[in-house]
Amino acid sequence: MLGNFTYHNPTQLYFGEDALEYLNDELPKYGKNVQLIYGGGSIKKNGLYDSIVDILRRNGKEVFEDAGVMPNPTIEKLREGIKIARDNNVDLLLAVGGGSCCDYAKAVSVSVHCDEDPWEKYYIRFEEPTCEILPVGCILTMAGTGSEMNGGAVITNHEAKLKIGHVFGDEVMPKFSILNPKYTYSLPKHQMVAGIYDIFNHICEQYFSGEDDNTSDYISEALMKSVVHSSLIAVENPEDYEARSNIMWTATWALNTLISRGKSTDWMVHMLGQSVGAYTDATHGMTLAAVSLPYYRYIMPYGLAKFKRFAEEVWGVCADGKTDEQVAEEGLKAMEEWMKKIGVAMNITELGVTEDMIDGIANGTIILEGGYKVLNKDEVIRILRASL
Ligand code: NZQ
Numbered sequence: 001m002l003g004n005f006t007y008h009n010p011t012q013l014y015f016g017e018d019a020l021e022y023l024n025d026e027l028p029k030y031g032k033n034v035q036l037i038y039g040g041g042s043i044k045k046n047g048l049y050d051s052i053v054d055i056l057r058r059n060g061k062e063v064f065e066d067a068g069v070m071p072n073p074t075i076e077k078l079r080e081g082i083k084i085a086r087d088n089n090v091d092l093l094l095a096v097g098g099g100s101c102c103d104y105a106k107a108v109s110v111s112v113h114c115d116e117d118p119w120e121k122y123y124i125r126f127e128e129p130t131c132e133i134l135p136v137g138c139i140l141t142m143a144g145t146g147s148e149m150n151g152g153a154v155i156t157n158h159e160a161k162l163k164i165g166h167v168f169g170d171e172v173m174p175k176f177s178i179l180n181p182k183y184t185y186s187l188p189k190h191q192m193v194a195g196i197y198d199i200f201n202h203i204c205e206q207y208f209s210g211e212d213d214n215t216s217d218y219i220s221e222a223l224m225k226s227v228v229h230s231s232l233i234a235v236e237n238p239e240d241y242e243a244r245s246n247i248m249w250t251a252t253w254a255l256n257t258l259i260s261r262g263k264s265t266d267w268m269v270h271m272l273g274q275s276v277g278a279y280t281d282a283t284h285g286m287t288l289a290a291v292s293l294p295y296y297r298y299i300m301p302y303g304l305a306k307f308k309r310f311a312e313e314v315w316g317v318c319a320d321g322k323t324d325e326q327v328a329e330e331g332l333k334a335m336e337e338w339m340k341k342i343g344v345a346m347n348i349t350e351l352g353v354t355e356d357m358i359d360g361i362a363n364g365t366i367i368l369e370g371g372y373k374v375l376n377k378d379e380v381i382r383i384l385r386a387s388l
């Protein structure tokens with residue numbers, strides 16, 4: 001049964017080749033001081049930086065640079081960003097990059113006017129912001145996380161060996177996001193396919209939970225088929241606009257709060273992947289890919305009907321003359337073949353995990369209860385070992 005829910009997504013989205021023009025419509029809504037947040041320099045190489053700075057200047061904005069946001073942004077970097085915003089009375093946080101820049105901007109937005117330590121408040125105690133929140137705008141250059149239209153903000157604390165996400169509410173979600181699929185053309189293949197697997201897994205996390213007849217599951221199947229189809233084209237031809245635009249839009253829909261409405265969700269692959277990330281700093285989508293198959297094979301008997309449905313609806317497995325288990329396993333086999341074809345990480349050893357890290361990674365894995373089987377620590381260890 002569809003549970004009760006409210007639904008509202010406040011992010012204004014501009015999509016397509018001319019989307020950046022709409023920055024001119026958005027900027028007048030905010031004050032003069034703009035904190036320009038970006039990563040390690042890809043936007044300087046592909047020329048996007050110059051175009052954005054030009055638009056900011058033409059709109060009379062004062063620009064405060066906040067460069068060097070690393071993949072898997074750290075708590076130390078967050079503290080730097082808070083200082084830049086405080087020192088310059090920033091009115092708008094403009095993130096240009098992938099999920100890391102967008103997430104980081106949201107984490108800065110709830111911390112600038114907060115008197116408490118953000119790590120303790122948001123990532124250990126999971127409290128909601130009670131202070132003024134700075135507005136965030138995103139210009140997306142990588143498809144994957146859905147951060148452009150959600151309240152998620154994942155921060156890594158290397159000292160504590162923890163990578164934790166806080167999903168904030170509507171008031172923290174970007175006020176606007178600009179999505180031009182062409183910006184993703186310059187992504188290295190490794191990042192492109194990691195993003196593609198991230199999209200696919202976001203849908204899985206919301207699909208593999210519950211046994212009811214839910215509209216969300218039908219939408220999810222369509223989204224998964226679209227990602228698989230477009231990914232195979234994009235891997236062959238990264239400049240296929242149709243494929244890249246479908247991937248970008250599917251990424252947004254996979255995690256913009258719609259498909260989770262009214263249903264339970266799992267998210268254990270993300271919990272396992274995040275803990276692997278805290279130990280290795282590996283690319284987010286790759287950490288998910290590397291633990292997914294052992295996890296799904298382990299929980300399959302507890303959610304057999306859904307895994308059978310997944311095999312038939314997403315992968316076109318023919319069920320004639322086969323047991324439910326055989327059909328379900330064929331579905332996972334088809335998923336495995338697709339993963340190998342696009343070239344994602346197939347185990348955590350290739351991400352740098354060694355046997356002696358397993359216990360620590362298991363300790364850092366937050367156990368959630370929405371999936372088909374609530375894991376205990378021994379089971380987490382078993383799944384991690386099977387992922388080596
Ligand atoms: O830093 P630059 O030089 O820009 O390079 C980046 C970075 O090295 C590069 N890149 C991005 N766009 C590019 C490009 N290189 C060339 N051309 C372009 N157009 O790609 C690298 C990775 O970027 P990053 O932003 O880290 O990737 P992604 O979008 O996958 O974001 C990952 C972060 O988002 C979090 C992850 O945990 C991770 O910290 N997540 C956020 C979620 C959310 N908000 O809901 C959910 C996700 O599950 C995820 O946890």
Ligand code: ZN
Pocket residue numbers: 145198202270284
């Ligand atoms: Zn993810």
